[in-house]
Amino acid sequence: MEDALRPHGIGATQWYVLHQLAQVGPTMQRELVRLLEIERATLSTIVATLVRKGLVEQVADEVDQRQKLLRLTPAGRRLWGKLPDLGFIHEAAFGGFSEADLATTARVLKVATERLNQRMKA
Template structure:
């Protein structure tokens, strides 16, 4: 095999984003906005700074994304009771319907991407990629601790 695992994963992610964006063009939601909404669902009440770190964008970029999603009725900013300068982010009630509808799109895309794999192979692939992610996350945490 001439391609490295990193190259294959990165290139696959790029192709996933492209296919996702093509399928969701009419909805107005990009792959990055989708990722933001998914992370926000998992971490409701998070501040903008930590969310920007999670999705790996600059805080100003996230702020603009939140502005657009707030205008679309998908995200709410609420004052942080412990710090009046900060905002906590929540999904707006209208986001649930969009997330449910978009799930069908992501399920279809995943099915297309794993076409020809058995259920056991899909499970194994997910487990192996999860292990790679965990390995890299652990190393990243160690680097951050060493830098502190």
């Protein structure tokens, strides 16, 4: 995956953000944290990079100025049109597993990672 994206100057998680914005449309940044199951700080760094590259723009929510709506810029739409379709990866890796199995696996791996991180900090 990374090899396919490297010529375009983006990483896998950046691709997923662009995919969400291109396929679904403008999305609240907090929603992407939930969808991608990554830390808020990690997503903030990724979004800042995409904004700096001119691919994504952040717009403050009209009701709560602290919340940010993300959307593709014209440059982001052009790049999306050039990127390889990597949508098959999810089906190839996880096809045939129930949502319950996937949720359990994600939960176990998340807790295991948190435990290891806590141990390394101690």
